[in-house]
Amino acid sequence: MISTRLKPVILVRLLQTAITLTVAASLTEATAAGDQRPNVLFIFADDQAYNTIHALGNDRIETPNLDRLVHSGTTLTHAYNQGAWGGAVCVASRTMLMTGRYLWHARDDYARTDELYRQTGKLLPQTLEASGYSTWFSGKWHLRADASKTFGTARHIRPGMPRDNREIGYHRPVEGTEDPWKPWDTSLGGFWEGGTHWSEVLGNDGVEYIEKASKQENPFFMYLAFNAPHDPRQSPKEFVDKYPLESIPMPDNYLPLYPHFVGSNKIRDEVLAPFPRTPFAVRTHLQEYYAIITHMDQQIGRILDALEASGEMENTYIVFSADHGLAVGSHGFLGKQNMYEHSVRVPLIVAGPGIRRNHRIDTPVYIQDIHPTVLQMARVAVPDHVEFRSFLPLLRGSQDYIPYPAIYSAYTEHQRMIIQNGQKLILYPMIGVARLFDLNSDPHELYDLMVTPDADARGQAARLAAVLNEWNSKIGADQDFGEAFPELY
Numbered sequence: 001m002i003s004t005r006l007k008p009v010i011l012v013r014l015l016q017t018a019i020t021l022t023v024a025a026s027l028t029e030a031t032a033a034g035d036q037r038p039n040v041l042f043i044f045a046d047d048q049a050y051n052t053i054h055a056l057g058n059d060r061i062e063t064p065n066l067d068r069l070v071h072s073g074t075t076l077t078h079a080y081n082q083g084a085w086g087g088a089v090c091v092a093s094r095t096m097l098m099t100g101r102y103l104w105h106a107r108d109d110y111a112r113t114d115e116l117y118r119q120t121g122k123l124l125p126q127t128l129e130a131s132g133y134s135t136w137f138s139g140k141w142h143l144r145a146d147a148s149k150t151f152g153t154a155r156h157i158r159p160g161m162p163r164d165n166r167e168i169g170y171h172r173p174v175e176g177t178e179d180p181w182k183p184w185d186t187s188l189g190g191f192w193e194g195g196t197h198w199s200e201v202l203g204n205d206g207v208e209y210i211e212k213a214s215k216q217e218n219p220f221f222m223y224l225a226f227n228a229p230h231d232p233r234q235s236p237k238e239f240v241d242k243y244p245l246e247s248i249p250m251p252d253n254y255l256p257l258y259p260h261f262v263g264s265n266k267i268r269d270e271v272l273a274p275f276p277r278t279p280f281a282v283r284t285h286l287q288e289y290y291a292i293i294t295h296m297d298q299q300i301g302r303i304l305d306a307l308e309a310s311g312e313m314e315n316t317y318i319v320f321s322a323d324h325g326l327a328v329g330s331h332g333f334l335g336k337q338n339m340y341e342h343s344v345r346v347p348l349i350v351a352g353p354g355i356r357r358n359h360r361i362d363t364p365v366y367i368q369d370i371h372p373t374v375l376q377m378a379r380v381a382v383p384d385h386v387e388f389r390s391f392l393p394l395l396r397g398s399q400d401y402i403p404y405p406a407i408y409s410a411y412t413e414h415q416r417m418i419i420q421n422g423q424k425l426i427l428y429p430m431i432g433v434a435r436l437f438d439l440n441s442d443p444h445e446l447y448d449l450m451v452t453p454d455a456d457a458r459g460q461a462a463r464l465a466a467v468l469n470e471w472n473s474k475i476g477a478d479q480d481f482g483e484a485f486p487e488l489y
Contacts (some may be wrong), residue, residue, distance in 0.1 A: 080407050
């Protein structure tokens with residue numbers, strides 16, 4: 001007998017299978033009718049939070065080309081990263097994205113990614129290539145599989161960070177003292193390593209790839225992965241000058257220090273600025289963050305212009321997103337190793353055939369859902385090993401889409417998060433601290449309802465804790481939080 005608890009999961013898998021079979025059938029019909037299969041251009045940023053695009057509400061930042069995508073497509077406003085098993089959140093995020101596997105399952109596979117996925121052909125570009133797509137890659141890869149053997153064409157395969165990242169880029173700036181770090185100083189290496197800024201190299205590759213791919217008979221899947229706006233946040237001086245410090249508003253949720261030890265308070269990302277965080281230091285890091293995003297946006301514009309000039313724009317899906325967000329002074333953090341919206345939530349914009357223009361959807365999704373979504377865009381059946389679900393039916397307004405019942409995220413053994421109906425519970429199991437936020441009335445997560453909880457808050461936290469436990473079990477985590485949180489379990 002099937003347990004009642006498992007029935008919704010089985011029903012979802014059955015519906016996903018039905019949708020996949022429908023997509024596969026439509027592929028057969030389209031191919032028989034001679035329809036042209038669409039291209040997919042996937043542009044991925046690193047460390048870009050959801051609130052860093054002008055057209056999506058940040059009046060201070062300049063992002064004319066991302067705005068162009070927003071106006072020409074649909075934005076999924078609540079796209080989340082499912083978490084990380086280590087400080088390099090980008091490793092976990094990208095491993096989940098390329099394998100289609102949930103967080104802790106992807107962690108278990110990570111050590112043998114090259115053997116398990118590259119040789120058995122289970123990574124996203126391999127599935128597409130096996131279905132007749134030409135595949136192209138440039139930029140930050142960060143998986144253990146060999147990108148040059150995973151894509152048909154791959155170059156400038158970047159590590160997580162530039163090798164020449166100078167120590168003077170840390171513990172800065174200190175107000176009243178000379179700051180030795182200058183984002184435009186090419187002698188400091190970093191993204192200037194090699195003589196051309198890495199974002200510009202990626203822009204060059206994208207333009208060249210599109211020109212070549214558009215002349216081939218096969219449809220293309222192109223994955224262009226920027227290292228920007230990850231630190232060292234470097235860009236030409238003209239971009240930094242766009243953001244005078246006095247013009248940059250402080251985050252609404254700015255804190256000098258975070259009040260709890262959560263396993264990431266003093267890791268590498270966090271020591272980029274001194275403790276406690278000062279308004280001067282936060283504004284300086286925001287200045288450099290906004291500048292490198294605007295510089296990246298310029299390169300994205302070049303790529304979009306090349307696509308338009310190639311004649312392939314009308315037959316190409318464009319997907320833009322990022323691997324995770326970044327705090328840059330919010331809640332006392334600089335990095336992404338925390339469970340707040342600025343760090344777990346990212347921009348996600350889709351434009352292309354049949355996609356509504358200048359439209360927004362607030363249904364929560366995972367960024368790793370891009371994997372099955374791209375496959376359905378390409379009319380390719382989603383393999384059984386893929387656990388994330390396609391949001392293409394959601395983009396098309398289909399009633400077939402079943403939303404996730406909750407959004408789960410985690411960071412190592414130190415942090416857990418669950419969101420359901422706008423209510424968010426964060427657990428710190430190692431110190432027994434629970435935090436509860438109502439995102440509907442408190443989007444900046446300023447008011448922890450567990451500080452002086454009433455009966456409603458305690459009941460809400462206990463209900464969310466039970467949902468979190470269900471997710472732990474579903475995706476391969478083995479923690480039991482009853483001992484750490486006896487009041488919730």
